[in-house]
Amino acid sequence: MATTTIQVSRETRDHLATLAVERGLTLGQLVQQLAERVPTRDQIAERLRADRDHARALLGVDVSDEEFDQAPDVLGNIYKIAAEKVRAARGEAA
Structure with missing residues (x-):
């Protein structure tokens, strides 16, 4: 080295x-x-991208980066956003 x-x-x-x-x-x-x-800024950004992609895959719902960014309680808000999108897709009222 x-x-x-x-x-x-x-x-x-x-x-x-x-x-x-x-x-x-x-x-x-x-x-x-x-x-x-x-980690460098690039490494942090890559981890964030990978974590978000993993969360999207687990939820089965496409949560936008903007929706992630607006979520102070990330996990709670991800579930809320995902539930709202599922209800909307099913035609259910919120």
Whole structure:
């Protein structure tokens, strides 16, 4: 594996070194673990897309991204939206 050098303040370096020692890791291993735990915006967006696709498949109802975004209680509102769409498809009153 190729390596590189990053510049941080001495305080940050010392803090990271202490964390590494406490975990029985090298500084490089610690930084790698920390980087792997924090997803990028693209990774977050991909997870969100995959989660929404999975929810749509489980529900069997096409919930739009806008409907997902409007849902503060995501799971509760997904069920509500799905139920409304099923009732509408069946011609039932809400």
